[in-house]
Amino acid sequence: MDKKIIVVKTGNTFASMKSRYGDFEDWISRGLGVEPEMIRVVNASGHEPLPGKKQCMGAVVAGSHAMVTDDLDWSLVLENWLREMVEAGVPILGICYGHQVLARAMGGQVDYHPRGIEIGCVDIKQTREEDPLFHGFPEIFKAHVCHSQTVVCLPAHAVHMAGNDFEPHHAYRLGDRAWGVQFHPEYDRPIMKAYVEYMQAKIEASGRDLKPILDGIEETPHALKILERFGRLCLA
Numbered sequence: 001m002d003k004k005i006i007v008v009k010t011g012n013t014f015a016s017m018k019s020r021y022g023d024f025e026d027w028i029s030r031g032l033g034v035e036p037e038m039i040r041v042v043n044a045s046g047h048e049p050l051p052g053k054k055q056c057m058g059a060v061v062a063g064s065h066a067m068v069t070d071d072l073d074w075s076l077v078l079e080n081w082l083r084e085m086v087e088a089g090v091p092i093l094g095i096c097y098g099h100q101v102l103a104r105a106m107g108g109q110v111d112y113h114p115r116g117i118e119i120g121c122v123d124i125k126q127t128r129e130e131d132p133l134f135h136g137f138p139e140i141f142k143a144h145v146c147h148s149q150t151v152v153c154l155p156a157h158a159v160h161m162a163g164n165d166f167e168p169h170h171a172y173r174l175g176d177r178a179w180g181v182q183f184h185p186e187y188d189r190p191i192m193k194a195y196v197e198y199m200q201a202k203i204e205a206s207g208r209d210l211k212p213i214l215d216g217i218e219e220t221p222h223a224l225k226i227l228e229r230f231g232r233l234c235l236a
Contacts, residue, residue, distance in 0.1 A: 003057040004040035005032060005234045008078065010097050011045050011064035017194050024062040027186035028095070031227035032060070034235060045074050050081045058091035058234030060227075061098025063184060067149055068100045068110045079105035092178040093133075093230045096147055099171075099180030106174055109153040116206050118166050119146045119196060120213040121220065124183060126162040126171070132233060133179055133226045134161060134171070141222040143170075143183035144192040146199075150182070179230075185223040192217050 007025045012018060021027075025041045032039065038057070042048050045064065061082070066072060082105040085092055094102035100110045124143045126134055151169040154160060161171035161179070170182045184192075196203070196213055203210055 003055060004051075005034060005038055005057050005231065006051060006055075006059040007039055007041045008050070008059055008061040008098070009041055009043040009045060010062050010075070010078070010101075011066050013065075014198055017191070017198065021191055021194065024064075024186070027188075027191065028060050028062055028227065031186045031224055032231035032234075033228045034231045038235070044078050045072075047074055050078070053085060053088040053090055056085065056090045058230065059085060059093070060230065061092070061094045061102060063096035063098065063146075066097065067112075068097065068104060069112070069149065075101060082106070086174060086178050089175075089177055091230070091234050092174075093226075094178075094180040095186065096182060096184060099182050100149055100151055102174075102178065102180045103151040103155055103158070103169075103172070106155040106158070108151050108155040108158065110149055111152045112148060113150040113167070115166060117146070117148045117199075117202065119199065119203065120144070121192060121217045122164060122166070122183075124162050124164055124170050124223075127160055129159055129161055129173075131161060131173060133229045135229075137222050137225075142218060142220045143185070143223040144187035144217075144220055145183045146187075146192075146195050147182060151180070179226075181226060183223060185220070185226045187220070189217055189219050 158172040163170045
């Protein structure tokens with residue numbers, strides 16, 4: 001079977017958003033910038049079998065509304081699969097939930113963020129570590145975020161790539177072929193705005209003002225490049 005870039009589906013966006021914008025796998029597939037026939041979506045949360053390494057040109061593990069610490073059966077299977085793929089040298093990019101489950105699979109720790117949800121368009125500061133996905137980025141760049149859990153402790157051999165005052169572990173690298181990013185390179189401005197509006201009650205219940213979060217949402221071209229570069233790396 002021909003190798004594909006595997007987009008690992010770990011859940012669905014809200015139904016009202018899906019009807020307007022598509023779902024997680026659609027946003028990721030678009031962001032990778034490769035021909036559609038090079039991509040295969042595998043629904044891990046729906047218990048679809050994950051492919052073997054010989055079928056994987058690379059893999060992107062998507063975000064989810066699930067929580068890593070819930071230890072869902074399909075998520076534990078995914079952790080085992082990720083360990084096998086990393087050890088086999090298959091390129092991996094974990095996004096949000098994917099970032100967290102990859103970290104835990106490789107020996108890191110995940111838990112709820114002590115300060116609650118991080119949501120909106122935020123500044124991310126990279127550590128200036130030379131890297132094929134972050135090369136040429138400004139020291140501080142904008143990215144969209146929406147998460148309640150965090151990688152509390154990175155895997156022992158992870159290289160810290162980026163963070164901010166709220167979330168210290170916004171990005172890391174394992175070896176030279178696996179990355180986790182807590183932020184969402186696949187989001188555009190309308191998707192981020194829709195998430196903030198949908199979660200208005202939760203945001204306001206946390207004591208935060210909705211308006212400045214909405215007003216601060218903008219496009220994030222640097223973050224998007226991470227998906228584009230990962231797509232090229234897989235093809236290479």
